[in-house]
Amino acid sequence: MVDVESSPEDEQNRLAAVHRYDILDSPPDGAFDRVTAVAARLFDVPISIVSIVDTDRIWFKSHHGIEVEEVGRDPGLCASAILSDGPWLVRDARADPRTLANPLVAGEFGLRFYAGVPLTTHDGFNLGTLCVIDREPREVTEQEVATLSDLAAVVMDELELRIGARRTVALEAQLRHHAELVAAKLQESLIPPQVPVVDGLDVATRYHVAQLDQVGGDFFDVISTDWGTALTLGDACGKGTMAAASAGTARWALHAVMIDEPDPAKALERVNTVLYRSTPNASTYVTALAVSLRQQVDGLDISVAVGGHPLPLIVRRAGGVESLGTASPIVGWRSQSTYTVAHATLAAGDMVVMYTDGLLEAIAGRGEPDDQALRSLLGPLAGQPADEVAQALDAAIGNERRDDVAVMVTRVL
Secondary structure, three states: OOEOOOOHHHHHHHHHHHHHOOOOOOOOOHHHHHHHHHHHHHHOOOEEEEEEEOOOEEEEEEEEOOOOOEEEOOOOHHHHHOOEOOOEEEOOOOOOOOOOOOHHHHOOOOOOEEEEEEEEOOOOOEEEEEEEEEOOOOOOOHHHHHHHHHHHHHHHHHHHHHHHHHHHHHHHHHHHHHHHHHHHHHHOOOOOOOOOOOOOEEEEEEEEOOOOOOOOOEEEEEEEOOOOEEEEEEEEOOOHHHHHHHHHHHHHHHHHHHOOOOOHHHHHHHHHHHHHHHOOOOOOOEEEEEEEEEEEOOEEEEEEEEEOOOOOEEEOOOOOEEEOOOOOOOEOOOOOOOOOEEEEEEOOOOEEEEEOHHHHHHHHOOOOOOOHHHHHHHHHHOOOOHHHHHHHHHHHHOOOOOOOEEEEEEEEO
């Protein structure tokens, strides 16, 4: 055993290592308590301690046979033990010049025997000790010292496991945050940054992803054109970035086509061709709604084409709820698909609700295709502003979602 004198710089670095392990003032831990219990039993002593030497105190992570949780650094023997590069042994403290004046020896506590092994980090800093203490003098064998050193190594292994676990958790949180930022950026391509203001319409939208660190596969759009207003909404097959890529292709293809094409069926047919040809293995396909709104003499004409998607619901101002559309093939599934247009007339106060199947699942239950629960929810909301209806749907969805949810509520003013 060699005692080495600690310089202020060395002590500063050692304290930095202590704080790196973030163990000071942590709650009791069974793993460390078992080590001190075993050490006391093997050495047949009343007291065993796992100590951490702080700036001005010695804090006990585990203390077997003594109720004290910390002592001042000045009288503490552990503060001397950490200056050694090996075990620090005091066989009879009253006869050892290093400890004669120590208050723990000369005072009421009456310490006579101390054996401590430094808790040494992988980079050579002594955090504290594993020590055994007796009020009677005694001898200690090399085998006992080796056993104490092994138990000290177990304590350090446990500390390393904890710091490794914290680093893993921190890294996971960092990666998750990065994934959420990437997902949010990709998500921007699937929805307009701001829903345009359209004369005569009150529009509210909602978009909820099932997992924040994954980009959703739903999309929607509101397009002002020379012939009127186009509304689109859809859901891409699959999850993650591949689904987002399909959804982005579908959204922008529909946007480009419907600027000049008021017929939603023809728009879906053209986008079907785009999606089918974009991926040879036919993995790029979506369910989608294409809607045209054009002002007529007797009200607002709504034309709907459906590509394998839940039918939109019209909520009349008087409270009736009806679906509009004809089931047709998924968009991008076949090389050629034909879509059918359904028409209705909307009056002031009427609204149309478009949504992805994640909404039905959240409201009606897992795997439930029926829209009856949604109809029952929307009926009493007839005539309300679009955003209030969207808020009511938010409340019904809740925070636990198994699938992405996109909603568009459009009310005629």
